Amino acid sequence: MSDIITESSAKPAEFETHLRNVDLNLLTVFDAVMQLQNITRAANMLGMSQPAVSNAVARLKVMFNDDLFVRFGRGIQPTMRARQLFGPVRQALQLVMNELPGAGFDPSISMRQFNVAICSPLDKRLTSQVLHAVDTLASSVSIKLQTIVNDNIEHQLRYQNIEFMISYRKFERPDFCNEPLFNDELVLVAAQNHPRISPYMSDEKYLREKHAVMMIDRFYSFSAPYYDDPELQSLIAYQGTDLYSVMEVVSKTDMVALVPRWLAQANTGILNLSVIPLPWMKNQLTCYLSWHESSSKDRGNMWMKSLLSQCVLTL
Incomplete structure (x- = not known):
């Protein structure tokens, strides 16, 4: 029994001794260097000298047994280990900051x-x-x-x-969080005088038309997910920088386009567009x-x- 008590009671002491040997101020340096990825700018943000920040980074490398940062152009680039540490370290620092006197966020006076x-x-x-x-x-x-x-x-x-x-x-x-805000309905728009478009469109007719899209080579393009298939990409005749430009082109041609219903309804009168439902495809956008x-x-x-x-x- 005494052996068990001695072993279990030793663990907290070992943990405390190890934590006391750690300079927790180094974590604020790590956070700043990770954000700015430049020693000089991090030093300016922290109100420290550049040599002091460089020394802190050297100590961090020893603490975590990793290079953490490597030279990249005129700045530095974090290693995989540094990227893994950044989220937990930043959250820990934020928890501490939240509890400091006067550290709360008051939207009525904040100038953030x-x-x-x-x-x-x-x-x-x-x-x-x-x-x-x-x-x-x-x-x-x-x-x-x-x-x-x-x-x-x-x-x-x-x-x-x-x-x-x-x-x-x-x-x-x-390491990213996503919260659904609302759902939109996807519809097809075409010029009101389009010779082949009607409220009774089908998948087969849809695949015969030329399409106008928001540029699919841009990151997070609205249109990109609907044209992943090479067969669908072959339908694209026009790529615009935004959906309003796409709808304007559609209103003057025989092309069609996929847009959220609210955007279509806001512009049908202005651009003389027809709005066609899409019962043959997944038409809910989150x-x-x-x-x-x-x-x-x-x-x-x-x-x-x-x-x-x-x-x-x-x-």
Whole structure:
């Protein structure tokens, strides 16, 4: 019995001794270097000298038994181990910061700027509601919205250059979080005087038409998921930068296009378009709010997430 007690009681002591030997301030350096991937800029952000940050990075390498950062161009690039550590370390730091006196997020006085990416065409539907909500609930808080999304978006979300993304596609990686916001219905649009289009369209007729799409070579393009099949790609006769341009071209030609019903209905009168249902295909689109797990405990991000979720309730 005494042997068991001695063994079990030794473990906490060993753990405490090990933790006392760790300089937890090094984790704030790790967080800054991971975000900026540049020693000089990280030093400026932390109010430290460059040699001090370099020394801290050297100690971090010993602590985690990994290079953590390697030279890349004029900056540095994190190793796989560093990328694995970033989420847990950032969340741990955020939990501590949340409990410090005066560290909470008060939207009535905060002057924080949030950066949100909204993929087309959702920007046309949500931008005014989001801006109005922020201005009404937190006039000192600012929000920057952008529709330009590329294959660097995961990096921007992971290192919080952008806090949230709103799109019809979700991130499949386990370190990203996705929350469904609402569902849209997909419809087909064509010019009202199109010689072959009617409300009784079929799959067979659909595959005979030329299609206009939002550029499918762009990351998170609205149209891309519907034209993965090479047979469908052969139907594409026009690629536009946004769905409004696509609909305008469709209204003046014999092409057809897939768009959300709300966008079609908002422009049928303006562009003289016909709206055709799509009973032969999966026509439900889910809009997602996505973010990186490392920002989940940030109280400011939690507030903004709630605000963005509330904005869609009035749609």
